[in-house]
Amino acid sequence: MARFDFQNISDAEMGGQNRADLFCVMGLMYATGRGRDIDFVTAHKWLNIAAIKGSERAATLRAELTKTMSKADLAAALRAAREWMTMH
Helix, strand or coil: CCCCCHHHHHHCCCCHHHHHHHHHHHHHHHHHCCCCCCCHHHHHHHHHHHHHCCCHHHHHHHHHHHCCCCHHHHHHHHHHHHHHHHHC
16 A cells, blocks of 8 residues: 655645545544554644545544543644644
8 A cells, every 4th residue: 555745745736625535534544543653633633624624524533533632732733733724
């Protein structure tokens, strides 16, 4: 299976819902540890971005993940998503 460098997501230019779905998958990968270490802050970041881009599934998953996170981790995830959104 191919491994993608998601840090350079600007290379994965796709339109509309397809891109939101990609961000949702990235969030799931970080949330479950599929192909990478589990990182709930990064998972929330990508799920948040996916939800902003229109993924209802990501919004639901983000809400569930939020329930398990500390306030500090949640703040870090929101900050990371905001930073990513301003850069892209």
